[in-house]
Amino acid sequence: MKRLATRLLPVVLIAGLLLAWTPRGRQPGQTAAGAVTRPFVESWNRVSAETASLLGWVLPGRQSATEEVRELTVALREAEAKLAEVDALRRENNELRLALALAPRSEWRAVAAEVIARDPATWNRGFRIGRGTDHGIVVGSVVMHGRFVLGRVAEAGKASARVDTIGNHSCKLSVALAGSGAVGVLWGGGKLH
Helix, strand or coil, X not given: CHHHHHHHHHHHHHHHHHHHCCCCXXXXXXXXXXXXXXXXXXXXXXXXXXXXXXXXXXXXXXXXXXXXXXXXXXXXXXXXXXXXXXXXXXXXXXXXXXXXXXXXXXXXXXXXXXXXXXXXXXCCCEEEECCCHHHCCCCCCEEEECCEEEEEEEEECCCCEEEEEXXXXXXXXXXXXXXXXXXXXXXXXXXXX
């Protein structure tokens, strides 16, 4: 009898699960099957949740979804606070400009670009970047690396542009000497080695 029960139990469980999850409307058999299998399904869900929790504790770098949501929420709040601070500084800057009667600041737009080609023989006179007019590059724009001026855009195509460096005789820049107030034009032409 015990042997028969151990053989029949898996068959009854599988049949109950199949009846409980059929797409038709609820039938009396489904309700009975759900009642029979519910304790097993709930036990399985508890065991799998506990196992996932244990694995998250044992394995480094594994987080539960709630912990991840909590961390992302904190990061979002920090970013919102920094944005509010930037907005306050922007307003303060505009108020100071008005108080000092300074001209409105022109909006400069920086475009990051990579060097995609350069001639090894004339590397100090120019190179080509991987951005063009489709990205907002304009002939005459100053090209910088950090706070250092490299040159000026000489030609701009749709997807790339040629830059003449300050070592090229065709590159001319307006300059002002710090502290002296002297202004002038700087143009390339010297030999760089």
